[in-house]
Amino acid sequence: MTEILQIGSSQLEQLIKRIENIESKLGIQRESKDATHPANEALKYCSLPKVPPQTFNSNVSLDRVRLIQLISKKWVNGTKLRYYFFEKGDYAAGNDQKDIVRQGFEEWKKVGIGIKFEEVRSMSEAEIRIGFLQGDGAWSYIGRDILTIPKQGERTMNFGWDLRTDPRRVDVPVHEIGHTLGFPHEHQNPFAGIVWNEEAVYRYFGGPPNKWDRETTFFNILQKLAPGEVQGTQWDPNSIMHYAFAAGLIDRPEQYRNGLNPAGGLSERDLQQAKFFYPPLDESSYPELKASHSEVLSLAPAEQKNFVINPPATQSYTIQTFGKSDTVMVLFEDINGDLKYVDGDDDSGTDTNAQINVRLYKGRRYVLRIRLYSNFSTGETSVMFW
Template sequence: MAEKIKSLSTQVNDLATRLKYLETQVSNGRHSHDDSMSADGFGHFCALPEVPQRTFGPDVSAHRARLIQWIDKKWVNGTRLRYYFFESGSFAGGNDQTDLVRRAFEIWEDVGIGISFEEVTNIGEAEIRIGFLRGDGSWSYVGRDVIDVPGQFERTMNFGWDLTRDPRGVDTPVHEIGHSLGFPHEHQNPFAGIVWDEEAVYDYFGGPPNNWTRESTFHNVLRKLPAGSVEGSQWDPNSVMHYGFPAGLILSPEEYRGGLRPELGLSAHDIAEVRRFYPPLDDSRNPRLVPMRLETLTLEPAQQMNFTIESPVTDDYTIQTFGRSDTVMVLFEDVDGQLRYVGGSDDSGTSTNATLHVRLRQGRRYVLRLRLYLNYASGETAVMMW
């Protein structure tokens, strides 16, 4: 059984949500309709938006492509993700809905990670834009797709039913925020070994309350993720990123023929994975990147190096990596103690190197974050500014 790490306050709040749900059911009568639940108690499921699958040229080996797929939707560690709630119209949600989502962000932060979250009231500042359009399902774009795919004023996440009536409580928004952090559905892990009764799956998800097409059911349930998009061979049926399934859908493993219900909360594996990509950071320990000095990077795949930059003069600079490697680097400026995005470059899957052309101002502090996908040929990776 996966170990659960939850604060006492979180457990109390989860219990309160479930008690509220039960009280509502009793007051409305045993046969009242709850739009978050189906007759078997499983209810609505997350349906991810479909985005084009990334493809690679013939010069990219299978090993190189696998490592890129594993990392490319993740943020550079140290990113401050800003989220916005639509305040009017059909996308708006009540305070009871937004408060539950706020608590879900806190649950991820309380794990102790290098990613932080900030609620903003200007939609133009937000990477994560959250709506509550009823009947549109609950979903989120995955990781960096939130900036690469949707328009700046469109939703990147939606909750399509009353979260306060969902017996999964805060786990539903925790699940969607997990997608925004770059994590896929765990039941689609290619190492899960799940054998489905496929027609039963299509029938179940094609009926109420989900009413999915066969294409949507395949995309969100039956489709196996590329092996490169997950690390290792461990499957976690208790992950918060895993659906629960009623009896009759899973043929094997045999122990789940009677249904699979993940335990509530973040599992030990969830916590280990988010800390792997987003460990706590201390920028006061960053080495300095200075003009005309080559800095060699000794990194394993998915590891990150952070540099502090303080330009001696206001001038235009080029910052570039060197070596036959795939990297992503992002530059931030310290503005009143908050790091603000300046620019980024990702050379993964290409024969070029990550390059930034920026104007740096004297007296300002900048932080460069550089994550390695892999070195795909012999030699070292380095970075320099000039």
Template sequence: MVKKTSSPSSSVKSAAASNGSAVSHPKYCTLVSTPPRTFDADVSGFRAAMILLSDRKWVNGTKLRYYFFTGSDGSPASWKGDATQKNVVKEAFATWKKQGIGLEFEEVSNKEDAEIRIGFMRGDGAWSYVGRDIIDVAGSPNERTMNFGWSIANDIDTAIHEIGHTLGAPHEHQNPNAGIVWDEDAVYAALAAPPNNWSRETTFHNIIRKLPVNEVEGSTHDPNSVMHYPFGAGLIKEPAAFKNGIFPAGGLSAKDKEFVRKFYPPLAPADYTKLTVAKSAPLDIKPGEQKNFIFKPTVNRRYKIQTFGALDTVMVLFERTGGEEVYIAGDDDSGTNLNSKLHLRLIKGREYVVRVRLFYSSSEGMGSLMVI
């Protein structure tokens, strides 16, 4: 069983921000604790850092499908949410999409079709897997990838926060660039009390622990991020500006919007390159960026689609049918001495989309993609 280690209730955030009261322990969300990724000894620290910065992010252009457990689908009745709370989650998805990003979101009625599977089990906390962990770790259609453990009927920020985790965003208050020095005894005592009742391990994982520098995008701390917990007075020793607490403004901050637009910029037809058999297509992109390709086979046969060069990439193949993209296959070569490669039968006249995100390149501009 995975360990959940938890986003703040926006109703608490709003109250604290409006009346200046010291709220030391509102309800917080827990991240699911998964084993840290390790690398072979021949992978340099810088290369590993560049991979970790993007390895949980989705390839841009992906449609993420979400499902609400019903209690009549084989799931516990306690996982079912009412219409009001489900509408809040739908509005939260729309909030992220309104930033003009290339990702798409769609509610589905079959749990087997969903990457994001949502429950509303009271008392189980608010939590989510981060990014691609929802398929790489929590792959069973019978498992939740997100839960809301209290009523979010008037609490859209908690829903926005959890979806932020699903898009690959970590907790902002754990940003090592924040310079926060905790009064650790006070933090452990506050979180051990209701309403969170956390163990020391859970409090450490979600608050005290600093994120590795190589997992943080950007160099500055954003105390107004929707990914930031609110904290009341008496929990932070330094910086002095935070001794009386941190109360994020609510909603997406300017840096939240910058983050999601950087990794998932809007896509236009001009962003796609046509692939021709046996003709090399350059991968002239920087780490964290992505290139998109269209391929239309002229004969039915097995094709090899492969990257070339000293690259760490993730490559994903979709079939475009009726305006929809259906996932076919993918390969992630990051941290290895291999290249991303797909070898499968494609059908004449059909349209395929190849998306390649670059994690790291030892020589900028030296990579390419080819269909053979």
């Protein structure tokens, strides 16, 4: 105590700041009596754009719906996602901002998943189109929802504040890229068991710096995902897809009444989820799908099979699945080792089969990828082209 009293006031202030900094890095948050005025400065958060949900006929079973919801926004494994930074106008930013986003892609590359990323200079080539419109928040469309957004001038991801001054730094783009890979917000997991102090949540996110209306807060925080949209029943409060929450926003579980702070970075479960949907691929071992020869797929839900197609002649072909199943099927052309999208079809929630009608060229190599949502009858699903 004597030693502490001997410390000057300015030194004491520096010591307190050091302790608070250490606590912040360790994920420790001091209790706040008022959730609208947390001990730490409020952070800006990701606000997802709304997309109309897929609807199903009454004859589609609940089990089918859950499997489709779980898988439908995920890319077929082996897809190369090309990203583009807007270069002019309000959507543009300097390399200091772009480099932090590039680091986010590098973090996902380190995981070793089957999805690849490539930066391109042409907007028309890119699936992911990244803008930096200030004041528009941080957001991304989820997974294959990107494909519904027109390519001419439309963003699929945005960073609406200076990433250099955000204490989360690279975790912000890692989170948004996680959405692009098809992963939703983890705090909306229906199995989390979170009981919110709802009015405190509305006040907190309605205040600066987010200033969300009640609808936006409900959509991004309080609304629980459908059970089919999350894998299993585990909740991961350390997920990169989980927000940090100030004291007073969560009533239960009780250990989070004083705040919830994810550890930062990709959690162990994040890595497991990514590798479950996008396991590493050995592209040299794909079997050949030969013309007029049926191949049984023998897949479990979310599993994928890949084939090489070497057309025997240049002509129009039909590629189709058979059997009572929900599948997504995508065809790529191999151009000097780079797979370019040709066509695809998704028959999920329907009574039809996935079918691609396309002109193929002799001497060219194609790769066909098929992911199963579900088999909803006895018998195997197969694929053939003719």
